[in-house]
Amino acid sequence: MTAGLALGLAEYAEGVRSGSVSAEEHMASTLERIARHDGALHAYVSLDPGALEGAARVDRDARAGRDVGPLAGAPLAVKDNICALGCPTTCCSRMLGSYRSPYDATAVSRLRGAGAIVVGKTNMDEFAMGITTEFSAFGPSRNPWDTARVPGGSSGGSAVAVSALECAAALGSDTGGSVRNPASFCSIVGLKPTYGRVSRHGLVSYANSIEQIGPMARSVRDAAMLMDAIAGPDPMDDTTRLAGPAGGHAAHLGDGVEGLTVGVDARAVDETTPVGRAARRAAGALESLGASVVDVDLAHEGLSVAAYYVITAAEAGSNLARYDNIRYGYEMPADGYEHGAYVTAARSRLGPEVQRRMILGGFVPSAGHAGQYYLKALRARDVLASEADSSFSSLGLSCLLSPTVPVPPFRLGEKIDDPVELFRMDSNTVLANLTGRPAVSVPFTLCGGLPVGMQLMGRAGEDARLLGVAAALEGAADEMGVPVP
Amino acid sequence: MAAITESEVRWAASLMRIDAGDAAAHVPKVQKMVGYFERLDEADLGEAGREERAIGVADLRADEAEGCPAGLMGHLKGEGGEHVRSPGLR
Numbered sequence: 001m002t003a004g005l006a007l008g009l010a011e012y013a014e015g016v017r018s019g020s021v022s023a024e025e026h027m028a029s030t031l032e033r034i035a036r037h038d039g040a041l042h043a044y045v046s047l048d049p050g051a052l053e054g055a056a057r058v059d060r061d062a063r064a065g066r067d068v069g070p071l072a073g074a075p076l077a078v079k080d081n082i083c084a085l086g087c088p089t090t091c092c093s094r095m096l097g098s099y100r101s102p103y104d105a106t107a108v109s110r111l112r113g114a115g116a117i118v119v120g121k122t123n124m125d126e127f128a129m130g131i132t133t134e135f136s137a138f139g140p141s142r143n144p145w146d147t148a149r150v151p152g153g154s155s156g157g158s159a160v161a162v163s164a165l166e167c168a169a170a171l172g173s174d175t176g177g178s179v180r181n182p183a184s185f186c187s188i189v190g191l192k193p194t195y196g197r198v199s200r201h202g203l204v205s206y207a208n209s210i211e212q213i214g215p216m217a218r219s220v221r222d223a224a225m226l227m228d229a230i231a232g233p234d235p236m237d238d239t240t241r242l243a244g245p246a247g248g249h250a251a252h253l254g255d256g257v258e259g260l261t262v263g264v265d266a267r268a269v270d271e272t273t274p275v276g277r278a279a280r281r282a283a284g285a286l287e288s289l290g291a292s293v294v295d296v297d298l299a300h301e302g303l304s305v306a307a308y309y310v311i312t313a314a315e316a317g318s319n320l321a322r323y324d325n326i327r328y329g330y331e332m333p334a335d336g337y338e339h340g341a342y343v344t345a346a347r348s349r350l351g352p353e354v355q356r357r358m359i360l361g362g363f364v365p366s367a368g369h370a371g372q373y374y375l376k377a378l379r380a381r382d383v384l385a386s387e388a389d390s391s392f393s394s395l396g397l398s399c400l401l402s403p404t405v406p407v408p409p410f411r412l413g414e415k416i417d418d419p420v421e422l423f424r425m426d427s428n429t430v431l432a433n434l435t436g437r438p439a440v441s442v443p444f445t446l447c448g449g450l451p452v453g454m455q456l457m458g459r460a461g462e463d464a465r466l467l468g469v470a471a472a473l474e475g476a477a478d479e480m481g482v483p484v485p
Numbered sequence: 486m487a488a489i490t491e492s493e494v495r496w497a498a499s500l501m502r503i504d505a506g507d508a509a510a511h512v513p514k515v516q517k518m519v520g521y522f523e524r525l526d527e528a529d530l531g532e533a534g535r536e537e538r539a540i541g542v543a544d545l546r547a548d549e550a551e552g553c554p555a556g557l558m559g560h561l562k563g564e565g566g567e568h569v570r571s572p573g574l575r
Contacts, residue, residue: 300530306522317501324502340502347503355503359515362497364522376525383530419514420521 005029005165006482009222012168013072013115016062023062023073023117027055030075030119034166037484042141043160045080046088047120054117069115070225076111077161077170080121081128082213083202084108087118091204092136093126094349095323098330105202106237107171107213107230114229119167122157126351127320128173128206130154131181131425134416135353142412143185144483145450149409152182158216159186164484169217169226175207176308177404177429179214180441184404184453187443187480189223189470190216192429194460195436196242198227199234207315210308210433220442220471224249227463245464252468258290260398260469262456263391266295267302268402268428274447275403282444282454283401285476286469294395298387301431303380305423308430310364310377317361320354323347356419385435392459399456399469402428404441408450428455438463440470445478489516 004026007015015021031052038044058073078084081091083101085108090096108118125135133141133156141156143149144164151160155172159182162170172179174192183190191214198213205211215226227249234240245251264283270276287293322328325346334342350358364373391397405425415421432439432455439457446452454473458466491508494515498505505511 300528303525303528306525309518310522310525320501343502344504348506350503355498355505356511356514356518358501358503359494359497359505359511360518362500363493363515363519366497366500372526373519373522376528376530377522379530380525380528417514419518423518423521 005033006218008219009071009074009168009217009225012074013068013070016058016068016072019062023055023058024052027052027073027075027117027119030165030167033164034120037164038166040142040147041144041160041164041166041484042139043122043157043164043166044077044120045090045092045123045138045157048084048087048118051075051117051119058115058117069113071111071114071116071229074116074168075119076116077120077122077158077167078108078118079124079155079158079170079172081124081173081204081206082108082171083204084118084121087121089121089204090137091127092124092138093351093354094137095329095347097137099328101202103202105213106199106234108202110230111171111226116229122155122161122170124157125154126354127204127316128154128175128178129316129353129357131177131422132412132416133157134412135351137351140412143409145187145409149411149450150185152185152405152409154178155190155216156182159183159188159190162186162188162216162218165482169215169222171226171230172214172216173203173211174214174433175211175312176426176433179216180404180429180439180453180455181425183216183441184443184455185409185451187451187453187483188216188218189220189440189442189474190214191223191227191440191463191467192432192438193227193231193463194242194438196239197231197438197461197463199230199237199240201234201236205319207312208319209315210312220440220467220474221250221253223440224253224464224467231463242461247464249464249467252464253471255468256289257286257398257469257472261292261294261396262286262469263294263296263395263397263400265301265400265402265428266297268406270406273406275406275408275452278445278447278452279401279403279454282473282476286401286473289472289476296391296395296397296400298384298391298431300380300383300387304384304431304434305427307377307380307384308426308434309360309423310373311381311434313357313360314365314374316357317365320358320361323350381434384431388431388435388437399458399466402455404428404453404455408447408452432457436460438466440466442470442473443477443480444473446480451480489519
């Protein structure tokens with residue numbers, strides 16, 4: 001059964017159009033697989049009961065010769081902080097336990113327009129604040145390679161669903177690595193597009209100046225297909241000023257890396273560790289395909305994680321103000337409360353990590369501390385952007401390679417009590433968010449039987465060229481197979 | 486490293502309108518996080534300031550009320566038959 005479910009999106013859609021693949025049977029197999037495995041993996045927090053009927057409609061349209069779109073009824077999963085009409089959008093928080101989206105996010109409506117069917121909403125850290133899914137109010141997802149280990153986060157449910165063939169591909173959101181980190185931990189491809197490439201309309205805001213919706217897929221080609229569907233200007237999000245690449249996001253997939261220069265982020269590659277050695281091997285693979293490889297030293301990179309957490313805490317503090325139980329929230333009698341006390345009482349449903357980030361969000365930009373933390377973080381962001389720009393232009397880099405995460409997937413509960421240890425897991429991913437650049441995680445190898453992905457960070461606006469290098473690296477990666485039979 | 490006190494945690498929590506509950510329980514983690522951020526204060530990031538851009542209140546755009554499909558209003562809280570759609574991100 002897995003062979004049919006593992007089809008690439010293009011092959012699947014061609015099969016539906018020609019009649020050799022039934023969208024309804026494919027959807028039924030997907031739902032059956034979810035029923036069989038998701039009790040243990042917990043990728044989904046809700047399923048759309050109309051998915052099977054939607055797939056049957058696609059088959060009827062295909063038989064009648066009508067256009068079924070490039071995604072032709074493919075079952076896609078959507079992270080639970082992205083609105084899908086009529087579906088629950090809880091952000092895996094008790095605060096939004098009964099909220100249903102009254103509209104589609106632009107990315108979701110574009111996927112539906114391309115023929116995709118939303119099969120369900122996926123688990124995540126509450127309001128995307130975490131990197132393991134352990135902060136989900138619904139409980140954690142589990143890594144399909146070893147269910148005692150975390151799948152990464154915050155888009156962990158989406159990564160698990162894609163990796164375990166519980167959907168064809170998925171959407172996640174990436175604020176500091178939340179698409180790439182779980183992609184690396186679950187052996188799939190995850191892209192954080194250039195800031196402004198994909199509309200954030202309908203994404204529940206966490207840190208507006210940094211986050212992007214991104215595709216999570218089993219191959220670079222599938223990720224490019226999703227990007228073709230979701231990217232481009234949107235009148236509902238004025239930060240989407242970037243038109244898509246000529247020829248689409250798959251235009252450079254066959255270009256190879258001959259003549260390109262790939263930087264290796266020297267500070268991120270510790271060759272005393274298996275993951276660091278894998279990164280050197282990945283660089284060597286690109287070199288053997290014709291790329292020039294040079295080490296790059298970004299002097300202020302050590303500030304990126306601190307700058308990221310300060311900026312996101314301040315932006316989250318502002319964004320979470322809307323959960324006042326008046327505009328958004330749950331049923332709670334107001335009798336006996338004055339306004340402020342009511343809001344405070346209602347917010348007791350926020351989980352401890354969200355409460356901690358709100359406390360930080362109140363602390364770091366406040367009078368007396370802003371100069372020490374928030375303004376310094378903004379300054380560090382500028383310095384990092386300028387440092388990256390100058391390295392890319394002086395060395396003629398096409399992209400910068402590093403391990404996506406410094407370690408393989410770790411055990412559930414292993415790091416949950418140490419916030420700084422969790423911060424360090426973001427050390428290679430946050431730079432792309434702070435600087436607005438695109439970055440992709442490509443599954444590369446197994447270390448001790450656990451997946452390890454490599455990250456490639458590209459030039460802003462050159463997402464398609466970045467995917468071209470990613471495709472070359474994908475071709476040189478070790479064969480890993482499907483983690484769940 | 487600056488020490489974070491229970492009263493500072495209570496103060497920041499009150500700014501954000503959350504009940505810190507046992508504020509002392511938050512202190513160790515918040516202390517660790519803020520301690521990590523101090524590398525920003527210690528770093529030499531040069532003197533150049535950021536370009537600030539201020540927009541007057543009168544120049545802010547207004548949110549626009551938009552309709553939504555029938556039958557979905559029951560899912561919204563206290564909006565009396567009409568909701569304000571998520572505004573464009575301008």
